[in-house]
Amino acid sequence: MHALSTRRTIIAGLAAVTALAGASAGTPAIAASLSKSGPALPDLAPGTIPRMIDWIATRSGWNATMAPPVHLAAPAQLARMLYGDKAAADRICPTALYSIDRHEIYLSTSWNTDDLRDRSVLLHELVHHLQILNKVKVDCPALYDRQAYALQAAWLREQGIDEPYSFLRLDEFTIYTTTRCPNYY
Numbered sequence: 001m002h003a004l005s006t007r008r009t010i011i012a013g014l015a016a017v018t019a020l021a022g023a024s025a026g027t028p029a030i031a032a033s034l035s036k037s038g039p040a041l042p043d044l045a046p047g048t049i050p051r052m053i054d055w056i057a058t059r060s061g062w063n064a065t066m067a068p069p070v071h072l073a074a075p076a077q078l079a080r081m082l083y084g085d086k087a088a089a090d091r092i093c094p095t096a097l098y099s100i101d102r103h104e105i106y107l108s109t110s111w112n113t114d115d116l117r118d119r120s121v122l123l124h125e126l127v128h129h130l131q132i133l134n135k136v137k138v139d140c141p142a143l144y145d146r147q148a149y150a151l152q153a154a155w156l157r158e159q160g161i162d163e164p165y166s167f168l169r170l171d172e173f174t175i176y177t178t179t180r181c182p183n184y185y
């Protein structure tokens with residue numbers, strides 16, 4: 001099993017749950033159903049993803065990468081990718097995933113190109129793409145999310161959002177406590 005395959009980040013009580021997903025996202029059945037969904041994000045302004053990648057690279061010092069494939073998937077499908085086939089009714093549905101194995105982004109079908117919060121979720125997942133392709137070293141996978149939230153917040157500030165964490169219905173303390181390595185307790 002991939003070392004990161006069980007990684008998930010659940011921020012309690014929020015809509016903006018994003019997660020890294022490993023092997024479960026690469027199951028052939030899910031991949032086949034997603035590949036039939038046609039071009040993703042048709043309403044996204046051309047150049048948006050490359051601009052986000054350049055912004056992340058400049059901010060982080062990592063190398064820019066090619067844009068990853070971005071798929072839309074129903075919330076139930078995202079939950080299955082994250083949790084596997086076990087019933088996940090009592091779990092929070094993710095709104096976005098990055099597949100470490102496939103180097104692809106999956107956004108919920110509720111994702112809206114006109115929604116700044118949703119666009120920031122896309123940026124968050126692109127951070128994971130650059131982290132993985134740049135082989136960014138972290139002490140534990142939770143720290144990938146801490147970097148991603150920090151860059152997401154910085155990007156939102158540049159879009160004129162003074163309080164990006166409240167805009168995301170998150171707070172910095174929650175992010176800190178959910179994105180630290182377990183051995184640091």
Ligand SMILES: [Zn+2]
Nearest residue numbers: 018019145148
């Ligand atoms: Zn994340």
